[in-house]
Amino acid sequence: MPGQPLSSQYVNKFGFAFAALSVLFLALITWQLYGSYLDARNRATTSAGNLVRILESKLAGDFAAAHHAISAMVAEIDGDPMRQAMASADPGRITRALKSQLRSIRSVSALRFFDAEGDLLYSSVDNDPFFSIADRSYFRQSRDIPAHPVIFSDVIAGPDDNRASIVMAEAIRDKDGTFLGTATTAIDLHALHDDFSHIELGAEGTVVLRRIENGALVVNFPGPVRADNAPYPDIPLRHAILKDGTQGVIEFASPIDGVRRVYGYRTVGSFPFFVAVGISKRAYLAEWRRNAGTTLLAATLFLAVLAAMFTRLARAESQRDRSALAHRSNEARLANIFRAISKGLIFQDKDGVIVEANPAAEQLLGLSREQLLGGTCTQQGWQTIGEDHTALGDDQHPAMVALRTGQSVRNQVLGIVAPGRGLRWMSINSNPIFGQDKTVADSVVTTMFDVTERKHAETELRIAATAFQSREGMMVTDRNGVILRVNRVFTDITGYSAEEVVGQTPRLLQSGLHDTLFYQRMWQSILDTGGWQGEIWDRHKNGELCPVWLTISAVKDDTGAVSHYVGTHADITERKNAETAMLELNRDLSESRQRVRALAAQNETRLEGERKHIAREVHDELGQVLTALRMDLSVLAMRFGALDPAVNDKVLEMKGLVDRAILGVRNVAVNLRPPALDMGLVPAIEWLCADFTRQTRIACVLDAGAEHIDLDEKRAVVIFRIVQESLTNVMRYARASKVGIILAQEASLLRLEVRDNGCGFDQAVAARRKTFGLLGMRERALALGGQVDIASAPGIGTVIGVAIPIDCETRKERL
DSSP: OTTOOOOHHHHHHHHHHHHHHHHHHHHHHHHHHHHHHHHHHHHHHHHHHHHHHHHHHHHHHHHHHHHHHHHHHHHHSOHHHHHTTSSSOOHHHHHHHHHHHHHTOTTEEEEEEEETTSBEEEESSTTOOOOBOTTOHHHHHHHHOTTOSEEEOOOEEOTTTOOEEEEEEEEEEOTTOOEEEEEEEEEEHHHHHHHHHTSOOOTTOEEEEEETTTOOEEEEESSOOOOOOOOOTTOHHHHHHHHHOSEEEEEEEOTTTOOEEEEEEEEOTTSSEEEEEEEEHHHHTHHHHHHHHHHHHHHHHHHHHHHHHHHHHHHHHHHHHHHHHHHHHHHHHHHHHHHHOSSEEEEEETTOOEEEEOHHHHHHHTOOHHHHTTOOTTTSSOEEEOTTSOBOOGGGSHHHHHHHHSOOEEEEEEEEEETTTEEEEEEEEEEEEEOSSTTSEEEEEEEEEEOHHHHHHHHHHHHHHHHHHHHSEEEEEETTOOEEEEOHHHHHHHOOOHHHHTTSOGGGGBOSOSOHHHHHHHHHHHHHHSEEEEEEEEEOTTSOEEEEEEEEEEEEOTTSOEEEEEEEEEEOHHHHHHHHHHHHHHHHHHHHHHHHHHHHHHHHHHHHHHHHHHHHHIIIIIHHHHHHHHHHHHHHHHHHTTTOHHHHHHHHHHHHHHHHHHHHHHHHHHHHSOGGGGGOHHHHHHHHHHHHHHHHOOEEEEEOSSSOOOOOHHHHHHHHHHHHHHHHHIIIIIOOSEEEEEEEEETTEEEEEEEEOSOOOOHHHHHHHTOHHHHHHHHHHHHTTOEEEEEEOTTSOEEEEEEEEOSSSOOOOOO
16 A cells, blocks of 8 residues: 555565666766766867867977078178178168068067177167167077077066067078177067967866976966066976977876866977967866766666656555455455355346355255255245235346346345245345446345344334223323323323313322422423423322323424423332332342352353363364474475475465464464463463553553462452453553553452553443443452442543452352
8 A cells, every 4th residue: 555664575575676776777877977087088188189289380380480580581691791780781671571571470579680799780670779689698608509500588578568578599600600690589479378368278278388498487378478487397297298208198287276187298399398288177077077967867867766666566566465465355254244244145147046145044044055056036945925925926036126127126025934934024135236238237136134023023013002092091282281182091090081181281180299399390301301201199080199100202393393292191009019019029139139140150160161171172182283284285395396386386375374274273262261371360461461562552561569469260360351351441442552450469359450541431321331341340350259440531541440359258249
């Protein structure tokens, strides 16, 4: 059922399958996520390598173009004019040539020529002011070190605009190697920074240009362009170039900003620089994380659906097993109900042939089940008559009418004359049962019960109504008390004729012995309850007083208003005379009651003995037989189970039935006489409390004081049965959460108290119900000279107190 917890059998079975599938599924998801992680990293590695290759090609081209420009200009300059301080040179031609070279190189900001002293000779910049580079390190290197044809300066900030650049310088020498001057080009680092900014790198990506010899920063993007020539020889990219070659891809956390990136690096042609493109791990894993989140969400939803599916499967299988068990139980229960129901039940097929009948039908019809099966209602050995005592036709039987018409026949009373049983009147109901075709009945069920007593009672009521008119005086008045009618017996009792009293009021009969308060109470009772009855003295017409038992009933109309009063007069003169004799008889009755109670106690003792004997016989004999039968079934399965698997299934089914029978035998034996009684009263009550708590989940606590109370078996059984009946009442009616039992020995009395915190009950209402549970407790205690006191009221729980003498001489019952 929904909301009902699954048993461990289904939890283990389906839980293991779910866990195995979940582990396999999660392993596949993990493997897929790991593979996609590697793919993302490989894509980042490839992208970094491709980007740095493109960037290195562009930088190498720019640097080579700048180098070509100054080399070409070196060839344009004649050494003699330079030595002669431009005596015969054409400055205009050289300036135009410098500007022409500059137009083809975007990243070069200026081309200049300096003489051997470091003074500016020619410049591509218009109105370039005169300055000297004699103090510059790159000039001295180009002058003093012939082996270095091209020299690169550190990053230099412009004096006017603070624009950073690096200078490429080449020495000019004559054929003899004499130093004549230096040709320079200024590479604008801001232009390179702009080129770097156009590369799509993602979050925290970077492009860096550094020197190979010391790792000094040239250009870094993102970040400002500045003249920071601090050496950084331990940067991992420089180590990779020195160790693994001029190009490659590595991943590490930047020691500058701490961001982990995949770097593609390459040296810039033959120049002393290397460039690196870094793609951050966060960037190249961003899409992977989104996909992983989606995958994990989908996996979670899948596992939730899978769990719900397995839960539904487990519940479905559990429900199917419970349904099968319930179906078998229902079949057995219906069979038991069918056999135990007090009404006769007969099932007939579409032809009217009897296919099943219960024991009540056998008893009502006087035929056995074997005699009934296969016959029809018109072919059996009985005669059916209607209420008018005429024979009933075969097609008029209620079952045949229901089959023919498809309509139910209800409460038809028929007389059945069976051999040896005489006439018995039955109330019969026949109901058609429809199969697939809802228009034609394919069977019919007939119920019957004996109404012979009711028919007799109806006859007796008619007779009693007639007799009532002749045995008791009757008077009918209107709502105002005016007499409308009296019967003949009334005139006999009062001496007045009908003509004398009609039109009068009952005051005519007043004796004068009753005061006004008596009549006020009488009429108040009539107004409150609708009637009154009691003894009253009337005055006969001849003046004599006579006792009468008067019953007054108010008759109401459809609106509930009183329309008439009916008074019944019974002369009780003889009864009054008999009351004296009745008092004498009471003493004899009291003695009879004592004898009956003693006889009941003796019967109870004998019944307990029979219960004890039957319990032992059932447990010892039938229990052993069932145990032996179960062992034989196990032997049967071992011998023949391998030959036919169906034998194992059938043996298992039979063993289940035997186990149920063994449990039933045990329950029957325990219910007849609990074995704990043989260990003493206190252990028996302790067992009773434990069993009560197990069945009801209601706490039951026994306070016995001494562990052992010496009682004869008769008194122990009485106390045990009283406790048992008390706990049964608590379970059925009290709605309690706690029960306390106190058992104590006080001098020659054994006292028992059973207290619960339940809903309690109205003792007056319980007394009117005439229930036998509380009465049985009192009778058991009275039989041993004890008493039972019950204290209870709605809402305050119930206390049952019992006191029984322990000595062998029981006290006599108090009248």
